[in-house]
Amino acid sequence: MFSIGQLSSQAQVKVPTIRYYEDIGLIDPPHRSEGNQRRYEPDALSRLTFIRHARDLGLSIDAIKDLIVLNANPDMPCKEAHVIANQHLKDLQRKITQLQQLSVELTRITQNCNSDTVGHCKVLEALGDHSSCKTDH
Template identity: 45%
Template sequence: MKKITIGEAARQSGVKVPTIRYYESIGLLAEPERSEGNQRSYAQSHLHRLAFIRHARELGFEIDAIRTLLTLQDDPNQSCASADAIAKARLIEVEQRIRSLMALKAELEMMVEGCGHGRVDQCRVIEVLADHGECMHPHH
């Protein structure tokens, strides 16, 4: 096989070099072979792994969840109930996060619209922050 350096792996996977080393250090990515001069030399399997990890991270899965997903991937006979549960949990998290951000958005819009661009003592931004009763607090 061809020897893939860490820099090449970074380019192909879109994961930065120090991050790849970090994933190795926490046991998320298997240790690759080393060249005579002690430099990492990756195989295709490592690249697949990195792509998987990167995509999962982009979807906001935590490292521990990814660890589980990776072991599931390695054992294709297993039931996919765990993978399903992890993805569902993540979906619920994302939905909650969206809801709470929408509430924040509404509140921030009110603050910004209400700002008369005058002095601080008439500023709605400061005012709303200072007095929680001023906002429509659909959250917290």
């Protein structure tokens, strides 16, 4: 039996976040003490660890909801879990590519200015003029 604070420190998820997860139906409402405080069973910890890990990997709450349903049915084909993970992986790689382009662009912009004053600053100039960019964004 954990209090919410113990669960929080074990799972590395903040107390208000746990209550928030309960609100949106991501975790089940636990039993309460006589004084109305939450008391968790150990399985709440594994559920929360699962959620936290998936969140850390960047999965959305909605994707996690789907995975939790899957997780609850050990006989279901797990193809769907792979689809979710692969979809996320694709998103991730697209995002990385885009950020890398931006990084290149911003590096070019900042290294291009020899001016001391705003009037001739290439950084500000480049920000006002997309045509100097090498890539789409």
